[in-house]
Amino acid sequence: ILLQELARYRQLVASGGWTQVSTRRVLHPGDTATSHVLGALLGRLHAEGYTPLVPLVPADTAPPALRSETVIARGPSGPAVYDLALAVAVAAYQQRHGLTVDSVVGPNTLLSLNRPAEFRMRQIAANLERHRWLPRERGNRFVVVNVPAFRLRAYDAGREALSMNVIVGAEYGGRSTPVFSDSMSYVVFRPYWNVPQGIASRELWPKQQNDPSYFQRNGYEVVHATWGTFVRQKPALGNALGRVKFIFPNDHAIYLHDTPAQALFVEPVRAFSHGCIRVEHPDQLAQFVLGPQGWDIDRVREAMTSSGDDHRVNLEHKLPVYIVYFTTYVRNGMLHFANDIYDRDDALVRAMGAPEQLHSRMVQIPSHSASRLEHDFE
Known part of the structure; x- marks a missing residue:
């Protein structure tokens, strides 16, 4: 699907891309603005397929519930209303671009909307290049953490068995979570x-x-x-590692672990740690990891609460863990752009060269291999 999306964005670029959205103030659903501003927003969303081209709602005909008390920004084309249909389209855009989903066109959403079509095309190609760096054979059971998507997925026999939110390293002070792969070898309950x-x-x-x-x-x-x-x-309820940690020995000293700070998992951008990865449902992950050794969820939860301190359980078969950095990926058949929290896309996009070079290099990936990678590493 990523190859198909690359072709679609190449066509968008060839047809002139999309117009820039220019507004001097934050737009909330129900606000009024010039039809020039809202028309540009509508056209921008339509270019990527988020909304059909429909007439704007004139401010003087909108129902009172859709009108805002903010000052009407009158322009040469007159005022219009940021109506519900447009708000829904903005929310869908935000959800698929790693933004706070609130239908508010603020600085971050505006910055994302105004990324040129050519950059998005190059970004897709750059992420396909990241796929090329990964091993084609990953084993029967494995765990993947996509850092920019703040998401962990576990796979068994080629099928997704588990999915959950994660918290990754902060983008400052050398705390970023590195990209690498290794094999989980043991789990520690009630860790120091x-x-x-x-x-x-x-x-x-x-x-x-x-x-x-x-x-x-x-x-x-x-x-x-x-x-x-x-x-x-x-070991205690307030321990920074929570009640269980998952160890895959590596030179980066990175591992997965529980956390007492559960409230942070509702944040849209979850880059708060010193580099290690906090998991939303550690009991479910432990059950997945230890399931082949006869551990059910009740046994896992008992170990998390009442086992001896620093209780280590070795894995009979090591479990591959892949820490990846994909800022474009496919989920449920739809293209998503993740938050480039470590600002790595710009350099890779530049290194990938001209659009023609991007396309010629990417089409060398066999379509069946690319499709499989998209699914596994979303």
Whole structure:
């Protein structure tokens, strides 16, 4: 499907792309603006298939429920209403572009709308190139985390068995979640959190110095080992790793884990961690991981709440884990653009060269292979 979408966007570019949307204020459903502004918004959404071209609702004929008390922005073509049909189309656009879904045309939505068609075409091609970097054989059972989509998906025998939201590394301070693949080898229930020295020195020790009770109140203890001193957080409801962590040893010290900060999973942009990946439903993931060893959901939940501290369970068969960075992908047959949280697309798009080069390189991917990758790594 990505190859088909690349061809569609090439046609959009060849036909002149789409018009820019220009508005000096935030537009809310029910607001009035010039028909020039709303017409440009309508045309822009229509270009990508989000709405048919329909007449705008004149401000003086709109029902009172659709009118806004904001000042009418009168222009040469007269005022019109940002009506319900247009609001629904904007919401659909936002949902498929990694934006807050509120039908409000604010700075972020406007910036996204005004990305040129050529950039979107190149972005699709660049993500197809990312697919080329991945192994064609991934095993029978595996886990995929798409960082920009803030989503984890687990597959069994080629079928999606599990899907959930995740929280990934913040885009600043060297906290970004790296892209790599490795194999999960064990799970730890009721884990200690051995705080990395950098986090302890930057964040924890200053708090302890300002408040000598901070460590005790938050379950931290100072451990003196033969190789040095470190801070760790004891297993508890407030432990930063929650009640279970999933380990796939790697040079990046990245792993999956539970979190007590469940409220963050409702945020549209979930880049809050120091680099590790927090999972929304750790019990379901643990059941998927340990299911082949006879673990059902009740046994998992019991281990999360009442097993011994730092209880390790080794996997009989290692489970491949792929951490990927796809800012375009297909879900339920529809093209989505994810939030490019680490600003990696611009450099890759430039490196991919001219539009003609993009197309010629991408069509070398066998269509059946590309289709399979799109499904697996959405």
